[in-house]
Amino acid sequence: MMLTNIILSLILIAMVVLAIRKLIRDKQSGVPCAGCPQAKQCPSQAKASPFITVKPDCGPSRQDR
Amino acid sequence: MKIALAGNPNSGKTTLFNAITGHIEHVGNWAGVTVAKKEGDLKPELNPTASPLRIIDLPGAYSLSPFTSEESITSQFVQQEQPDVIINIVDATSLNRSLFFTTQLLELGIPVVVALNKSDLLSKKDITIKVDLLADRLHCPVVETVSLDHTGLAELIEQAIRHSDQRQSAPFQGVSIDQITNKPLAEKNDRARFRFVDRLVEQVEKRAISSRQQTRQDAIDRIVANRFLGIPIFALVIYLVFSISQSWLGPWLADTFVGWIDQVYELVDSLIGSDVTPFLRSLMLDGIIGGVGAVVGFLPLIMVLFFLLALLEDSGYMARVAVVMDRYFKKVGLSGKSIIPMIIGTGCAIPGIMATRTIKNERQRRTTAMLTPFMPCGAKLPIIALFAGVFFEDAAWVGTTMYFAGIAIIILGALIVQRITREAPGRSFFLMELPEYRWPSLKRAFMSMMARAKAFIVKAATIILLCNAAIQLMQTFNWQLQLVEEGMQHTSILATIASPFAIVFIPLGFGVWQLSAAALTGFIAKENVIGTLAVVYGISNFIDTEEFVLISGAADVAAVMGLTSVSALAYLMFNLFTPPCFAAIGAMNAEMESAKWLWAGIGFQLGMGYSVAYVVYQVGSLITQGHLGTGWLAGLIVVLGFLGLLIGLMLRPTKHQLGLKEAA
Numbered sequence: 001m002m003l004t005n006i007i008l009s010l011i012l013i014a015m016v017v018l019a020i021r022k023l024i025r026d027k028q029s030g031v032p033c034a035g036c037p038q039a040k041q042c043p044s045q046a047k048a049s050p051f052i053t054v055k056p057d058c059g060p061s062r063q064d065r
Numbered sequence: 066m067k068i069a070l071a072g073n074p075n076s077g078k079t080t081l082f083n084a085i086t087g088h089i090e091h092v093g094n095w096a097g098v099t100v101a102k103k104e105g106d107l108k109p110e111l112n113p114t115a116s117p118l119r120i121i122d123l124p125g126a127y128s129l130s131p132f133t134s135e136e137s138i139t140s141q142f143v144q145q146e147q148p149d150v151i152i153n154i155v156d157a158t159s160l161n162r163s164l165f166f167t168t169q170l171l172e173l174g175i176p177v178v179v180a181l182n183k184s185d186l187l188s189k190k191d192i193t194i195k196v197d198l199l200a201d202r203l204h205c206p207v208v209e210t211v212s213l214d215h216t217g218l219a220e221l222i223e224q225a226i227r228h229s230d231q232r233q234s235a236p237f238q239g240v241s242i243d244q245i246t247n248k249p250l251a252e253k254n255d256r257a258r259f260r261f262v263d264r265l266v267e268q269v270e271k272r273a274i275s276s277r278q279q280t281r282q283d284a285i286d287r288i289v290a291n292r293f294l295g296i297p298i299f300a301l302v303i304y305l306v307f308s309i310s311q312s313w314l315g316p317w318l319a320d321t322f323v324g325w326i327d328q329v330y331e332l333v334d335s336l337i338g339s340d341v342t343p344f345l346r347s348l349m350l351d352g353i354i355g356g357v358g359a360v361v362g363f364l365p366l367i368m369v370l371f372f373l374l375a376l377l378e379d380s381g382y383m384a385r386v387a388v389v390m391d392r393y394f395k396k397v398g399l400s401g402k403s404i405i406p407m408i409i410g411t412g413c414a415i416p417g418i419m420a421t422r423t424i425k426n427e428r429q430r431r432t433t434a435m436l437t438p439f440m441p442c443g444a445k446l447p448i449i450a451l452f453a454g455v456f457f458e459d460a461a462w463v464g465t466t467m468y469f470a471g472i473a474i475i476i477l478g479a480l481i482v483q484r485i486t487r488e489a490p491g492r493s494f495f496l497m498e499l500p501e502y503r504w505p506s507l508k509r510a511f512m513s514m515m516a517r518a519k520a521f522i523v524k525a526a527t528i529i530l531l532c533n534a535a536i537q538l539m540q541t542f543n544w545q546l547q548l549v550e551e552g553m554q555h556t557s558i559l560a561t562i563a564s565p566f567a568i569v570f571i572p573l574g575f576g577v578w579q580l581s582a583a584a585l586t587g588f589i590a591k592e593n594v595i596g597t598l599a600v601v602y603g604i605s606n607f608i609d610t611e612e613f614v615l616i617s618g619a620a621d622v623a624a625v626m627g628l629t630s631v632s633a634l635a636y637l638m639f640n641l642f643t644p645p646c647f648a649a650i651g652a653m654n655a656e657m658e659s660a661k662w663l664w665a666g667i668g669f670q671l672g673m674g675y676s677v678a679y680v681v682y683q684v685g686s687l688i689t690q691g692h693l694g695t696g697w698l699a700g701l702i703v704v705l706g707f708l709g710l711l712i713g714l715m716l717r718p719t720k721h722q723l724g725l726k727e728a729a
Contacts, residue, residue, distance in 0.1 A: 006343045009345060015534075016531065022527050
């Protein structure tokens with residue numbers, strides 16, 4: 001029973017770690033939403049967090065509008 | 066070496082980009098699909114050089130003038146990043162309109178190669194182009210291409226590489242780009258450029274059919290884009306899409322698919338055995354496999370729906386929908402361009418909100434970004450499918466109604482924002498090129514569907530998996546970190562967090578902590594609503610494998626949730642019309658560029674979702690049961706408070722009126 005519990009715990013931890021790692025990697029490469037097919041269109045423009053500022057190198061600047 | 070792809074909207078740039086790089090970027094048979102640049106490496110089999118070639122796909126532009134935002138991306142890129150060569154994609158069937166931009170590109174001093182794209186359509190339209198003469202007059206190579214079947218692409222790349230270090234002289238020399246900001250001078254220059262292009266086209270192009278003649282396409286457009294018939298036709302099309310995806314083909318496929326998920330569940334169950342701790346067993350089977358499986362079970366329905374929507378888009382129909390909706394949007398102070406983000410938003414709200422950047426007017430752009438999430442996105446489709454299947458016999462009308470309810474809320478919301486901001490209704494012009502109708506490509510629709518399916522699976526394996534694991538843990542333990550005993554689920558961490566919200570939802574017909582918890586996790590990702598319902602109610606799949614219909618087993622699921630069809634509809638609408646996921650709120654923030662607008666938008670979405678759900682539940686209860694639902698008075702106070710706030714904002718005196726009062 002002990003061994004089965006340990007193996008199952010390790011599998012669960014591995015699943016969670018892999019999922020978190022994928023989300024972090026996506027975030028670092030500018031993908032705002034995991035797996036989104038359009039996410040890489042403009043990495044610096046649409047961030048997942050409202051607290052990240054928009055870089056002016058992608059898309060029109062405010063002055064252009 | 067960098068090669069930029071530039072050309073008019075809907076000239077086939079992204080199709081060509083996909084063909085030469087092997088990428089699967091979203092394409093559509095209408096203008097405005099690409100709103101930002103995309104990059105990729107040229108396929109090795111097309112690259113004769115040893116070094117990698119970088120291809121940059123730029124958004125469509127009619128000119129290099131920085132007066133419009135989408136054009137400024139292209140303008141800024143070609144001027145500041147200086148690609149080694151520009152491939153100018155020209156729609157061969159619209160030479161007159163396309164060459165204006167070509168002549169501007171040729172003035173930049175960067176080598177240009179013209180791709181005369183869609184040249185297969187020339188013979189169908191009885192158009193002849195003297196390609197050699199055109200190349201001679203433009204002073205640059207011209208290659209006939211068909212991006213769809215890869216014709217001429219190898220030669221195009223070869224010409225681009227060969228001419229990358231050669232100087233070309235511009236056939237027309239206008240004012241410099243820096244002087245384009247002088248509007249009268251720019252207009253005079255544009256007129257001269259148009260005259261040059263007209264003369265050039267007269268020399269190189271011969272049309273057997275005058276563009277003034279009415280074609281079969283014009284006849285179809287008179288019906289499809291008709292002011293009276295346009296909306297009913299659109300409703301019928303959406304109804305058919307939902308019928309096929311959620312009543313006929315989708316459930317049949319889903320049924321088989323869910324059978325496989327059940328087999329995985331049973332396999333893992335047998336592997337784990339009975340020796341393992343109940344907590345770990347429950348976390349693995351109910352939390353992760355059950356929760357994620359319940360969401361993934363809807364994948365076939367979503368794939369069929371996206372396949373059909375991709376076919377519609379590829380056929381050219383969606384551009385007609387934009388034209389049909391334009392007249393209604395203008396009346397409520399939105400730009401005609403607002404429809405484009407909303408159509409894109411039916412796939413995912415994030416690119417839809419991003420597409421609002423093409424709207425020049427700041428108020429219209431912010432209003433569109435605020436209202437775009439009201440269109441049901443792909444993540445909300447499993448929720449629609451679940452509730453339509455479980456609570457309503459005919460699933461198709463539910464999805465169609467949700468789309469049109471979304472449009473109605475957008476129109477109402479735009480009207481309210483217009484009244485609050487007091488912006489005088491100005492004349493709005495929306496010019497959108499109507500693409501040719503064509504038989505949609507099954508391959509492109511399939512690729513589009515697979516891209517979305519992959520996105521759905523990745524999301525399920527990451528965000529949904531983590532959320533379901535967290536929900537299972539929070540449901541298993543109480544605040545003393547002790548296992549919750551049977552029958553004491555209301556003491557769990559999850560229940561104690563969700564219960565205060567459940568009180569607020571009593572007037573909406575779903576005042577139980579399980580449904581509240583599901584609605585709250587929906588703000589992380591809307592698919593979580595399904596996953597959380599599966600975990601908290603212990604339902605491993607919502608699609609019965611025993612019978613080949615989605616609605617089988619519905620009574621059991623409905624009984625477990627304790628919802629009536631009216632409260633289920635209210636719950637569905639609450640989840641669809643309250644604020645979108647956090648990622649979409651982030652995109653709203655980026656495009657609105659105003660904290661005041663962002664919080665006002667979130668507040669409006671919350672108030673609207675709550676009010677719609679309240680009206681649906683209370684009116685529905687009155688009709689079906691003959692009396693109002695529980696908590697009607699408390700809910701009425703909240704809804705009237707929201708309405709009062711909106712009316713107060715609409716009627717508040719303006720700064721100008723306040724100034725007059727003080728002067729008096």
